[in-house]
Amino acid sequence: MADETTANPWDTGDGSMPEYDRFNVVNKSPRRVDALKLALGKGTFTDDEVPAGMLHVKMLWSPHAHARIVSIDTSEAEKMPGVQCILHCNNVSRVPHTTAGQGFPEPSPWDALCFDDKVRFVGDRVCAVAAETEADALRAIATIKVEYEVLPAILTVEDAVAPGAVQIHEHPEPTGISKPEQNLACTLDASVGDVEAGFAASDLVIERTYRIGYAQQSPIEPHIAITWLDEDDRLTVRVATQVPFHSRRILAQVLEIPVARIRVIKPRIGGGFGVKQEVLVEDVPALVTLRTGRPARWCLTREEELVSARTRHPSKLTMKAGVMKDGTLQALSMEVLGNSGAYGAHALTVVSCTGGKALPLYKAPNYRFDARVAYTNLPVGGAFRGYGAPQGFYGVEILMDEIAHELGIDPIALREKNMIGSGDDNPLAVALGEGGEGFPQRIRSCGLPECITIGREAIGWERRGSFDKTGTKRRGIGMVALMQGSGIPGVDMASAFLKLNDDGSLNLLVGATDIGTGSDTILSQIAAEELGVQLEDIIIYSADTDLTPFDTGAYASSTTYISGQSVKKAAAGVKRQIIAAAAEIWKCEADELVAADKAVRHPDGRALSYGDICRSTLYHHNQHQIMDHASHMSYECPPPFAAHFCEVEVDVETGEIKVLDYVAAVDCGVAIHPTAAEGQTEGGVQMGLGYALTERYCFDEKGAMQNASFADYKIFSALDMPDMKAVLVPTYEPTGPFGAKSVSEIPINGPAPLLSNAIFDAIGVRFREAPITPEMIWRALRERG
Amino acid sequence: MRANVPQYDVVAPPTLAEALALMAREPGVWTPLAGGTDLMVLFEAGKLPPGRYLSIWGLPELAGIQVTADAVTLGALTTYGEIRANATVQADLPMLVRAARETGAIAIQNRGTIGGNIANASPAADSPPALVAYDAALTLISAAGTRTTAFRGFHTGYKRMDLRPGELVQSVRVLRRPAADGWVHFYKKVGTRAFQAISKVGFAGCAQVVDGVAREVRIGLASVAPTVLVAAHTEAALEGARVADPGLEARAAQAMVRDVTAIDDIRSTARYRSQVAANLAAAFVRALRERG
Numbered sequence A: 001m002a003d004e005t006t007a008n009p010w011d012t013g014d015g016s017m018p019e020y021d022r023f024n025v026v027n028k029s030p031r032r033v034d035a036l037k038l039a040l041g042k043g044t045f046t047d048d049e050v051p052a053g054m055l056h057v058k059m060l061w062s063p064h065a066h067a068r069i070v071s072i073d074t075s076e077a078e079k080m081p082g083v084q085c086i087l088h089c090n091n092v093s094r095v096p097h098t099t100a101g102q103g104f105p106e107p108s109p110w111d112a113l114c115f116d117d118k119v120r121f122v123g124d125r126v127c128a129v130a131a132e133t134e135a136d137a138l139r140a141i142a143t144i145k146v147e148y149e150v151l152p153a154i155l156t157v158e159d160a161v162a163p164g165a166v167q168i169h170e171h172p173e174p175t176g177i178s179k180p181e182q183n184l185a186c187t188l189d190a191s192v193g194d195v196e197a198g199f200a201a202s203d204l205v206i207e208r209t210y211r212i213g214y215a216q217q218s219p220i221e222p223h224i225a226i227t228w229l230d231e232d233d234r235l236t237v238r239v240a241t242q243v244p245f246h247s248r249r250i251l252a253q254v255l256e257i258p259v260a261r262i263r264v265i266k267p268r269i270g271g272g273f274g275v276k277q278e279v280l281v282e283d284v285p286a287l288v289t290l291r292t293g294r295p296a297r298w299c300l301t302r303e304e305e306l307v308s309a310r311t312r313h314p315s316k317l318t319m320k321a322g323v324m325k326d327g328t329l330q331a332l333s334m335e336v337l338g339n340s341g342a343y344g345a346h347a348l349t350v351v352s353c354t355g356g357k358a359l360p361l362y363k364a365p366n367y368r369f370d371a372r373v374a375y376t377n378l379p380v381g382g383a384f385r386g387y388g389a390p391q392g393f394y395g396v397e398i399l400m401d402e403i404a405h406e407l408g409i410d411p412i413a414l415r416e417k418n419m420i421g422s423g424d425d426n427p428l429a430v431a432l433g434e435g436g437e438g439f440p441q442r443i444r445s446c447g448l449p450e451c452i453t454i455g456r457e458a459i460g461w462e463r464r465g466s467f468d469k470t471g472t473k474r475r476g477i478g479m480v481a482l483m484q485g486s487g488i489p490g491v492d493m494a495s496a497f498l499k500l501n502d503d504g505s506l507n508l509l510v511g512a513t514d515i516g517t518g519s520d521t522i523l524s525q526i527a528a529e530e531l532g533v534q535l536e537d538i539i540i541y542s543a544d545t546d547l548t549p550f551d552t553g554a555y556a557s558s559t560t561y562i563s564g565q566s567v568k569k570a571a572a573g574v575k576r577q578i579i580a581a582a583a584e585i586w587k588c589e590a591d592e593l594v595a596a597d598k599a600v601r602h603p604d605g606r607a608l609s610y611g612d613i614c615r616s617t618l619y620h621h622n623q624h625q626i627m628d629h630a631s632h633m634s635y636e637c638p639p640p641f642a643a644h645f646c647e648v649e650v651d652v653e654t655g656e657i658k659v660l661d662y663v664a665a666v667d668c669g670v671a672i673h674p675t676a677a678e679g680q681t682e683g684g685v686q687m688g689l690g691y692a693l694t695e696r697y698c699f700d701e702k703g704a705m706q707n708a709s710f711a712d713y714k715i716f717s718a719l720d721m722p723d724m725k726a727v728l729v730p731t732y733e734p735t736g737p738f739g740a741k742s743v744s745e746i747p748i749n750g751p752a753p754l755l756s757n758a759i760f761d762a763i764g765v766r767f768r769e770a771p772i773t774p775e776m777i778w779r780a781l782r783e784r785g
Numbered sequence B: 001m002r003a004n005v006p007q008y009d010v011v012a013p014p015t016l017a018e019a020l021a022l023m024a025r026e027p028g029v030w031t032p033l034a035g036g037t038d039l040m041v042l043f044e045a046g047k048l049p050p051g052r053y054l055s056i057w058g059l060p061e062l063a064g065i066q067v068t069a070d071a072v073t074l075g076a077l078t079t080y081g082e083i084r085a086n087a088t089v090q091a092d093l094p095m096l097v098r099a100a101r102e103t104g105a106i107a108i109q110n111r112g113t114i115g116g117n118i119a120n121a122s123p124a125a126d127s128p129p130a131l132v133a134y135d136a137a138l139t140l141i142s143a144a145g146t147r148t149t150a151f152r153g154f155h156t157g158y159k160r161m162d163l164r165p166g167e168l169v170q171s172v173r174v175l176r177r178p179a180a181d182g183w184v185h186f187y188k189k190v191g192t193r194a195f196q197a198i199s200k201v202g203f204a205g206c207a208q209v210v211d212g213v214a215r216e217v218r219i220g221l222a223s224v225a226p227t228v229l230v231a232a233h234t235e236a237a238l239e240g241a242r243v244a245d246p247g248l249e250a251r252a253a254q255a256m257v258r259d260v261t262a263i264d265d266i267r268s269t270a271r272y273r274s275q276v277a278a279n280l281a282a283a284f285v286r287a288l289r290e291r292g
């Protein structure tokens, strides 16, 4: 790896921008390879092809937040028309596992069973019915009698960790729960230096508590899996997943059958945003198929998706900073109390990113991070774009504004004084790895200063403080600085396989999982660039556990950076073989030859096309298939950087908040597909604005979600979007494929703290809780009088 | 879950007369189906009662906008898209255009009808406040003939209204209120989000300001009571008042608190709603004053 990067002709060695003239396919925005078929409605999603004789699964969900199942009577349901299979805790084996689709062994506790004799939230599984139609299944479910012993429900994290609280996971089987008797799914602490000494040496010590709530990933396509037995009686699972290989492994565990008996197919996916990094729905239809021999389908409704799928972990953050009068940070500490809901999926790794991604943005000699994630009888947390970082930046970026205000320093100046930059080490990287000790990280490319310069100008930062404060509509401007990572260092691994065809086209097989992100396009661009062919010459296929090599999956901002590098290596290998074959045909030295524009050229002017060479190797000369494969894993995790700015208008009579203008400047290294990178930025900001302003879980006193539909749970729609400008600030990341870093998660870290900062500038009221609703504004203004 | 299609009967009579005859023969059996933008949401959620539905979407007798020198008549099937595009409505009844623009999004506006909005009787709908403020008159038709009734008072309770079995909303008539004659129009929808969102509070106020005095003050509100609300106390407080009177805003706001009978629900709280309604009443007074 080191050899490859130093030999890289575009590496300037200091993270600055090289000349791009030599890029032919990357850093351009061709039409996405799947655009046409999707636009024509030909892209095949999980539900688009239905095997004959398929059964439909429906679930009886728990009406109680916390209860023991005393008995389940399905006698009537079994006799109902169309009913073929009924599954519940008395007829499915108890295999503790996690639904979190992570590397093996998963750093999440194995605290879930397919069906338990206990329910832990309103919306937990009780009993599944498979029938000829969904209507048959629903009618049968209506006849099932369940006797519950209702237990006290824990609806806040504070109650969960209070002494004497009822225990949510008391069964003996689960493993990996940090402190089950205290309802703690996980605990984590890390420190650098001595924060207490740092506070003591500071001119100002400031401590604040911030709270941020539930949100759902809300992919347009809900969870769905269709299962059947193929002609060899192997279980085939077509599923909307971000993690086909983890899905296969966890399914094998849960079903107690060998991995070899399972094939997982990932077709086109209608978005995931993390919620499909969960092996959530595959097991039930798979069990039905294994028991009945018939194909089975389970598709969640929107309501089920909101209540019973996965969410963002709500978090309470207590932040404390020690600073000198000139703004120099002396100590920074973060204490997190997270809410994992009924199960601990991703609890440890998400909270690890809350501290690990947000704290190091500002350099301090002393850090402390102390996190606990508690079980409650509420919906379950999971992976969600940003993966803990949005919660972390919510605390860090509001705190920075509060410090600037206390010290009377410009918020930008305070950040510039302390922020990490090129050549700096991330001191927390070793302390906070993926569920254990991590790997040292040095920043090799950082465009943050330029992001700030561009953003400040685009928003008109100098107007800050000059707005009229007497009318009914008050304006304000705010900013935040952000970072993320690119893959999980030392964990994420991807592989790719390429072979050359008769006409010089190439099949590219990857385990990387395009879930609507555009990775099929980006990986094809990388292959084409490395090989010297056109994008159209690459025929990509992703992903199928029988056909494509392994990839950990679409998460942790890893696809471009990790999977991209595996594609680049495989392409380099194929290119070497093409040149070697030409050298053999011409009986010359390979290093005399140049491969470009789909042909190999001799210095004397002769040329052989890739097609000529392939036909020669397939049919005549030293017959062999030109093909190669490569794997990639990285101990480095270069952060992309961003600065977000916005202008808001607050109506003091109604409390309404209007975002007038939004600028997001991002350094993602070299953007492989600039339009897609801008699209990720705009989409991330849109999701983040929902998180900041409109998305809220309302529960009744029994813990049931009250607003489980898109009519009442408000995601930000296209029409709600402000004027928005996404600016790509190029740098060159020497460890990334063609200089690329990640881009898809970082934008969602911005809006929630940014809105707090901009609203403070507009009306002088500081909100430390999100989402900020018109009612909150109105109440705060009334209290202020 | 989506409802089971075979449990539903839909007929689409070619003429209004046949539709009315069918409803008269089997009173209470047939539910009208216009644009379907309310009914199909229920259907999709499995909450639409199985039964018989009468599609009126194709009936020309209920469609179209008629403009005379002093009034505009909207057929029940007039869509939001048609309202937005009509020049007279834009000029003289701008709050209907505002309400249309804020209803759902484009697809809904091409399909949703004013008649459906009225008959759906939601207290949170966007057009009814404007129809209250414009003092609209409804024409209702059945096999027995037509009758006309004031829109104010048509809705009698949550999802209840003065519509008899066998009756359809035929049209809504509103007098033109040109700005040149001193008419002031004030419309505001307060919601979580700009579009595809049910309001927390909706406000429509209209009055004619002549020589600094407000007349024909009419105010309708959405989402602050079990039906669209006629703000009778506030109207009375403003009727005949001098708009320059400095105490008028406070009096309007106080009266509004008496008018509102809001509740707490998942979208907002009663206190927020009543306070915002009061603030909007005061803002309405300022708009009148600008004119006077």
Ligand SMILES: Cc1cc2nc3c(=O)[nH]c(=O)nc-3n(C[C@H](O)[C@H](O)[C@H](O)COP(=O)(O)OP(=O)(O)OC[C@H]3O[C@@H](n4cnc5c(N)ncnc54)[C@H](O)[C@@H]3O)c2cc1C
Residues within 6 Å of the ligand: B031, B032, B033, B034, B035, B036, B037, B038, B039, B040, B041, B056, B076, B077, B102, B103, B104, B105, B108, B111, B112, B113, B114, B115, B116, B117, B118, B119, B120, B124, B125, B126, B127, B167, B168, B169, B170, B196, B197, B198
């Ligand atoms: C995504 C979405 C967003 C929406 N946003 C809004 C919004 O912002 N504001 C808003 O106010 N509404 C909104 N609606 C609701 C709906 O679009 C409106 O209420 C619309 O005006 C209903 O008209 P329709 O013709 O589609 O009614 P239908 O669904 O056909 O009928 C509604 C009801 O009225 C009855 N009915 C219809 N026509 C007549 C008639 N002529 N005589 C007697 N009864 C009749 C029907 O029997 C039914 O009970 C939204 C709906 C959707 C799906």
